[in-house]
Amino acid sequence: MYVELNHIQKRYGNYQASDDVSFGIEKGKLIGLLGPSGSGKTTILRMIAGLEHPDSGEIRIDGKVVNDIPASKRGIGFVFQNYALFRYMTVYDNIAFGLKIQKVDRKTIASRVMELVDLIGLRGLERRYPSQLSGGQRQRVAFARALAPNPQLLLLDEPFAAIDAKVRQELRSWLKEMISKLGVTSIFVTHDQDEAIEVADEIIITNRGHIEQMGTPIEIYRHPQTAFTASFFGQTSVLADYQKYHTFQRMDGVEKAIVRPEFLKITRKNEVQKYGSSASKGVVERTSFRGDWIELAVRVHGDLLIAKRDLEEEPITVGETVDVFLYRLFVIAGEKCYLLENQSLQDDSVFI
Numbered sequence: 212m213y214v215e216l217n218h219i220q221k222r223y224g225n226y227q228a229s230d231d232v233s234f235g236i237e238k239g240k241l242i243g244l245l246g247p248s249g250s251g252k253t254t255i256l257r258m259i260a261g262l263e264h265p266d267s268g269e270i271r272i273d274g275k276v277v278n279d280i281p282a283s284k285r286g287i288g289f290v291f292q293n294y295a296l297f298r299y300m301t302v303y304d305n306i307a308f309g310l311k312i313q314k315v316d317r318k319t320i321a322s323r324v325m326e327l328v329d330l331i332g333l334r335g336l337e338r339r340y341p342s343q344l345s346g347g348q349r350q351r352v353a354f355a356r357a358l359a360p361n362p363q364l365l366l367l368d369e370p371f372a373a374i375d376a377k378v379r380q381e382l383r384s385w386l387k388e389m390i391s392k393l394g395v396t397s398i399f400v401t402h403d404q405d406e407a408i409e410v411a412d413e414i415i416i417t418n419r420g421h422i423e424q425m426g427t428p429i430e431i432y433r434h435p436q437t438a439f440t441a442s443f444f445g446q447t448s449v450l451a452d453y454q455k456y457h458t459f460q461r462m463d464g465v466e467k468a469i470v471r472p473e474f475l476k477i478t479r480k481n482e483v484q485k486y487g488s489s490a491s492k493g494v495v496e497r498t499s500f501r502g503d504w505i506e507l508a509v510r511v512h513g514d515l516l517i518a519k520r521d522l523e524e525e526p527i528t529v530g531e532t533v534d535v536f537l538y539r540l541f542v543i544a545g546e547k548c549y550l551l552e553n554q555s556l557q558d559d560s561v562f563i
């Protein structure tokens with residue numbers, strides 16, 4: 212593992228910001244730290260950077276314990292949302308900054324800066340000041356500045372937060388491409404699921420100072436291991452009592468069940484429905500056009516379930532009574548989450 216955190220504890224007064232945090236990151240990976248506000252993402256990033264010190268536990272980078280190594284000696288580049296560019300320095304000088312501090316000779320600085328200016332696609336703008344750039348361009352410069360001294364590890368804290376939606380989208384793909392091209396191990400903090408899913412090779416889910424789960428976006432989506440991850444990650448609807456829905460195995464200690472939109476099939480009463488006998492009746496409360504699909508909100512056994520319907524299918528209208536068939540659901544028992552398949556599918560199961 213290139214970056215390793217072992218049993219990290221960090222307290223601010225009475226608040227446990229990191230509670231037994233352990234994980235390992237392989238070299239060259241792009242990792243997203245995702246969790247609600249206050250769950251301890253930035254604290255983790257700042258401890259790796261050397262800007263905060265853990266109360267206990269060990270941080271290793273490339274096999275070496277770095278707990279006592281100052282931030283400036285850790286070989287890390289930062290791109291922080293509020294780590295603004297130096298306003299009175301040009302793009303060129305901003306990017307050159309770290310190299311000047313390291314007393315790199317002028318010629319080497321010039322060639323490295325211009326190499327980075329090309330990399331970020333801002334050739335011709337190197338004499339501009341930050342105020343003469345767009346938000347997206349400024350963030351690219353911040354990225355180049357962080358990369359200039361050739362860090363082995365890049366840390367990004369909400370790097371897209373201050374940028375408007377359209378540009379943010381472009382920057383995400385741009386960043387992912389850059390990082391995979393350069394092969395620099397990177398960790399970014401976000402509270403935006405879509406961003407984490409789209410950008411990260413692997414996601415670490417944080418909640419109240421601890422790590423809930425780590426895995427690829429699809430692993431976490433398909434196999435959430437904890438109650439928190441199942442409800443936090445992806446779109447879900449809650450079933451108060453899943454046993455009202457037929458043909459699911461009964462389990463003890465289940466507090467609630469949750470379903471994702473693709474776990475349900477909504478059919479009109481006159482539509483041919485293979486599993487009609489195991490379906491529940493529901494009433495459509497809302498339909499929303501989402502571009503290439505329709506979102507339906509259907510009231511079933513008192514629960515409001517969100518489902519998707521293809522534009523190609525016959526439209527369903529508000530107030531209509533429909534059949535709702537559940538292929539599968541997640542049940543939450545204590546801190547754990549289990550996937551239950553509808554037993555009527557057992558002979559010819561269709562898995563996601």
Ligand SMILES: Nc1ncnc2c1ncn2[C@@H]1O[C@H](COP(=O)(O)OP(=O)(O)OP(=O)(O)O)[C@@H](O)[C@H]1O
Pocket residue numbers: 223224226228246247248249250251252253254255400402
């Ligand atoms: N320097 C500090 N002094 C006191 N409390 C702090 C300090 N830094 C962070 N905290 C507290 O620790 C907790 C975790 O903060 P952290 O910034 O790591 O969370 P986060 O997941 O990054 O949240 P956000 O998404 O809102 O930035 C919060 O409750 C925060 O108020």
